[in-house]
Each structure stands twice: as C-alpha cells, then as structure tokens.
Amino acid sequence: MSIVTFEDKENFPLETNKRGATILETALQHDYPLYHLCGGSAKCTTCRVFITDGLDHLSSRNEREQTLADRKGWPSEIRLACQTEIFGDVTLRRIIKDNKDLKTVTSESKSSKTGEECYAVILFLDIKGFTSFTEASLPYDVVFVLNRFFQEMSEPILNNGGGIDKFIGDGILAFFQIQNKDQQKTTNEEGLKVAKRETIHSAIRACLRMFDLLKKFNLEMKDRFNFSFEIRIGLHAGNVIYGDIGHSEYKSQTVLGDTVNVASRLEALNKKTNTQFLVSDEIYNLVGSSLSVNKKVITRLRGKTDKMTAYSVLGFKKPDPILEIQKSFDHVLEYNPHWIESYIDKLKNFSMENATENQHEGDNESPISSEEFLNSIESIIEKLGNPISVKKEVSKLSNIYESLGITKKEFPKLPPILLSSLRENLPSEWNPSLESIWTQAITDLTIETIES
Numbered sequence: 001m002s003i004v005t006f007e008d009k010e011n012f013p014l015e016t017n018k019r020g021a022t023i024l025e026t027a028l029q030h031d032y033p034l035y036h037l038c039g040g041s042a043k044c045t046t047c048r049v050f051i052t053d054g055l056d057h058l059s060s061r062n063e064r065e066q067t068l069a070d071r072k073g074w075p076s077e078i079r080l081a082c083q084t085e086i087f088g089d090v091t092l093r094r095i096i097k098d099n100k101d102l103k104t105v106t107s108e109s110k111s112s113k114t115g116e117e118c119y120a121v122i123l124f125l126d127i128k129g130f131t132s133f134t135e136a137s138l139p140y141d142v143v144f145v146l147n148r149f150f151q152e153m154s155e156p157i158l159n160n161g162g163g164i165d166k167f168i169g170d171g172i173l174a175f176f177q178i179q180n181k182d183q184q185k186t187t188n189e190e191g192l193k194v195a196k197r198e199t200i201h202s203a204i205r206a207c208l209r210m211f212d213l214l215k216k217f218n219l220e221m222k223d224r225f226n227f228s229f230e231i232r233i234g235l236h237a238g239n240v241i242y243g244d245i246g247h248s249e250y251k252s253q254t255v256l257g258d259t260v261n262v263a264s265r266l267e268a269l270n271k272k273t274n275t276q277f278l279v280s281d282e283i284y285n286l287v288g289s290s291l292s293v294n295k296k297v298i299t300r301l302r303g304k305t306d307k308m309t310a311y312s313v314l315g316f317k318k319p320d321p322i323l324e325i326q327k328s329f330d331h332v333l334e335y336n337p338h339w340i341e342s343y344i345d346k347l348k349n350f351s352m353e354n355a356t357e358n359q360h361e362g363d364n365e366s367p368i369s370s371e372e373f374l375n376s377i378e379s380i381i382e383k384l385g386n387p388i389s390v391k392k393e394v395s396k397l398s399n400i401y402e403s404l405g406i407t408k409k410e411f412p413k414l415p416p417i418l419l420s421s422l423r424e425n426l427p428s429e430w431n432p433s434l435e436s437i438w439t440q441a442i443t444d445l446t447i448e449t450i451e452s
Contacts, residue, residue: 005091006032007052016086020059023049023081023092035096040082042068047081049092057088075116118177119196120255121203121237121283122263123162125153125210126171128230128271141225146170149229152217156209160202160385165254171267175240175255176203193286200237200287204313205320205385207233207277212327234266236280265301266310273297275312284311292317321437322384328434329381332425340374343421344404350417351405368403376400380445394445395452411450415442 002019004026006012016026024047027034035046042064051058058079061069065083068074078095127149134142150172154164157174165173178195210231218228238259245254266278275295284291288311295312316323332339376396383389401411419438423430 002057002086003089004086005089007091007093019087020085023047023058023079023084023086023090026086027081034081034094036082038082042080042083045072045080046096048074048078048095049081049084050095051077051079052091052093054088054090057086057090059085059087073116116242117239118242119199119238120178120240120242120259121162121176121200121235122240122255122260123157123174123176123203123207124171124234124263124267125174126232126267128232130170130229133225133227133229136227137225145221145225149217152213153210153231155382156206156213156385158386159383159389160206160209161199162203162206173255173260173264174206175242176200176206177242196237197286200283201290201320202385203235203237204279204283204287204291204316205323207235207313208315208320208323209326211276212323212330216330231276232267232270233277234263234268234270235278235283236263236266237282237286238262261303262301262308265303269297269299269301269310273310273312277313278310279313281309281311284309290317291315319433319437321441324434324437325384325441326381328422328426328429328438329378331429332422336425339421339425340370340377343418344370344373346417346421347401347404347406347414350410350413354410354413355405368400373400384441390445391448391452394448397445398449398452401449408450411446415439415446418442 001015001017002021004014004016004023006014006027012030012032014026014030014032016029018025021029022040024034024036024040026032034049036044037046038044040047045068055077061079062083065080068080069078079092130146133145137145149170150167153172154174157164157172160176162174162176165175167173176199178199210233214229214231222228236259238257240255240257240259242255243253245256262280266280270276270278273295275297278297279291284293291311292314293311294314297310297312298307299310300307336342376393380390380393380397383393398408398411401414402408406414419435419442422438423435426434
C-alpha cells in the first residue's frame with residue numbers, strides 16, 4: 001500500500017493498493033479534485049503537481065511526459081499526474097486549484113519557464129544624468145537615442161552568453177547563467193567553482209566591452225546632439241529564481257531574489273562612491289585575483305543588516321584575449337576606415353594567383369559588398385565570447401570567401417593575409433603578444449569555416 005498526501009489545509013492522505021497506479025488515477029478514485037482537461041492523455045498540462053517528498057518513489061518520466069517537460073522547462077519536481085506511477089509514499093501539491101490558477105498556467109507558451117532556481121550573475125546598468133538629456137531634447141530624439149543606446153549596450157551581454165531580463169527606464173537588468181545548468185547538480189564542488197568563475201569572467205568581459213563601445217557611441221552622440229553619456233554598473237552573483245511573471249496575457253521571463261536586489265543597490269552605490277563599475281564580495285572572492293581594482297568600499301546596503309565589501313573594477317590584470325582582439329580591431333578601423341577594401345584586394349590577388357585553368361577572369365568579381373563583408377567580420381569578432389553565436393556566423397564568412405573565388409581547400413592559406421592586413425594598420429600597437437592572440441583566434445575560426 002502507498003499513501004499519496006496532498007498538501008492542502010486539511011492534508012489529504014489518499015491510499016492506493018494498486019502498485020503502479022498513477023497520481024491522477026489515485027486522486028480520482030478518492031474523488032479528490034485534480035484538473036485533467038485532456039482526460040489524462042498527456043495532451044495538456046493541467047494535472048501537473050509539485051512533488052515535495054518521495055520523488056524517488058515515482059516512475060521516471062515516460063516519453064510523452066518528457067516531451068512536455070522539455071518544452072516547458074520543468075524541474076524534476078514538477079510531474080504530470082496522469083503519467084506518473086506511484087511505488088511508495090509521496091507528498092505533493094496541486095499547482096492548479098481553481099479557475100484563476102487554470103487561466104494562469106494555460107496561458108504559458110512553449111518557451112515558458114514555470115520557475116526554477118539557479119546560480120546567476122546579475123548585471124544592473126544605468127545611465128548617469130539621462131534626465132538632463134531628456135529635458136533638453138525632443139521626444140523623438142530621446143526615444144531614438146535610448147533605443148540606439150540599448151542596442152549598443154545589449155550586444156556585449158548577448159555576445160558573452162548573457163540574457164536581457166528587461167529594460168527599466170534608462171537602465172538594463174541582465175543575467176548570466178552557468179552554461180550547462182545540469183552542471184550545478186552533477187559536478188563536484190571544485191568543478192562548480194570553475195563553472196562559476198567562467199560565468200563571472202564572461203559577465204565582467206561584457207561590462208568592460210560596454211565601456212569600450214560607449215566611447216564610440218559618445219563620439220556619434222557628441223557630433224549629433226552635443227551630448228555624451230556615462231554609465232554605472234553593479235554586478236553580483238548568487239542564487240536567483242527564474243520564471244515567467246505577470247498577467248496571463250502579458251508575461252515575461254524574469255529573475256527574482258536577493259541577488260537581484262544587491263546588484264541593483266551596487267549600481268546605485270556608484271553614485272555615492274564616485275565609481276563606475278562595482279562588484280560584490282561574492283564575485284571578488286571567486287575571481288578577485290584576476291581583477292584590477294582601484295577602490296574598496298565597505299558599506300551596508302539598504303535593507304541589509306550586515307556590512308559587505310564592494311570593489312571598483314578597472315579591468316583584468318592579465319589581458320583578456322577576446323577583449324584584446326575586439327579593442328585592436330576597433331583601432332584598425334579608426335586608423336583605416338577603408339581597411340576592408342584593401343583586405344578584399346589582397347584576397348582577390350590571392351584568388352587570381354591560385355586560379356585553376358577552369359576558372360575564368362569573371363569568376364573573381366565578387367557579388368559581396370565591402371560593407372556586408374565588414375559587417376560579417378565585425379559580427380564574428382564581437383561574438384567571440386559566445387561560441388554558439390560564432391558558429392552561426394562563420395558559415396556566412398565561408399560563403400563570402402567562396403564568392404571571391406577561394407575554395408575551402410585554400411582557407412588554411414588565408415590567416416597570414418589577414419594578419420598582414422592587421423599588422424599594417426596597427427604599426428605602433430602590434431607586438432608579439434597581440435600577434436599570438438590574433439593567430440590563435442584566426443586559426444580557430446579558419447577551422448570552423450572549413451567545417452561549416
């Protein structure tokens with residue numbers, strides 16, 4: 001005999017003598033109210049329950065339940081009552097208790113998150129003095145500039161594996177989760193520390209890239225609006241709750257919890273400490289040895305009883321290869337805005353020199369525009385911190401090379417051409433260290449273009 005206990009006000013313990021009976025079957029046998037709009041055939045999710053104890057006394061998810069669980073992003077504790085068989089005592093909660101609950105859960109989309117706890121790095125960004133810009137500008141200009149700003153500042157987040165939670169006025173709330181979420185459950189303590197450090201490093205790289213892109217953004221804003229912007233960032237890491245929040249017709253995925261609040265207050269603390277980028281002691285304790293900091297602030301954040309230490313970050317102590325590539329490429333375009341045209345000429349010469357008898361002169365006339373080619377290269381460079389995004393871009397680069405008459409067999413001969421073009425346009429900055437970084441990156445990308 002097994003006992004199924006529903007955690008209601010009265011705590012309903014239901015007995016079943018049938019080994020392998022489903023949770024729904026047991027509930028209906030005792031006239032216990034459990035929604036099952038599809039009749040118990042796993043075609044809806046209204047009979048879902050949350051297991052609080054005895055998860056190991058239940059059957060594993062069958063194919064139908066697993067399909068729904070994967071689509072909805074359910075944690076292991078959420079089970080479909082019509083498909084879950086009982087082999088021992090179990091305690092659980094109904095998720096849908098009335099029609100209002102039903103309306104809430106049936107509004108979920110395929111990408112909905114029902115709620116999960118995870119370790120994440122939380123980023124809060126705010127524009128310093130944006131109010132003065134709004135007061136001095138036309139409404140259209142305010143909206144236009146703010147959208148341009150969000151576009152520019154969001155790219156480093158997305159390109160380093162982060163996600164945008166929401167835009168709040170003139171601010172951004174973003175998060176970075178450990179790439180392999182299952183790693184949090186399966187890896188050992190040291191392995192989890194490594195995963196946390198890697199995630200934090202990606203988040204800090206994104207922040208530092210924001211400051212780089214802000215300089216370029218301000219050049220344009222100064223020219224067009226005679227105005228420039230400053231940003232303040234707060235970064236904290238810890239456990240958060242992640243799920244769909246809101247009205248049944250207007251939900252959005254968001255992160256919640258104390259970790260989010262601390263990141264927000266660190267961002268606000270920049271104003272008092274005259275800093276731009278503050279990280280928490282949680283972050284510093286994990287990666288502090290790799291950071292260059294110029295100020296240490298001991299503070300008691302609003303709503304907190306204990307004091308905490310915040311650190312003002314200037315950058316990494318050792319050069320970050322991805323940031324170095326991105327910065328140096330920025331400088332190439334500053335020194336020679338027509339760099340891509342000279343690079344295309346070199347590629348065409350290479351193609352002509354290696355042309356076979358079967359290739360005709362007209363074959364080397366490229367249908368690709370220099371602007372499109374440059375956009376492809378810039379996109380790859382900016383996405384180096386997100387391997388998944390890079391893979392999607394390299395196939396475009398491969399097509400461009402082939403449109404210039406260069407076959408995949410010849411791709412391994414291209415890195416020296418690109419290196420020489422970069423070297424020519426960074427005469428004062430080029431050094432053995434930068435050449436080594438670029439060589440490794442170009443070699444890796446060349447391999448990917450061949451395999452694409």
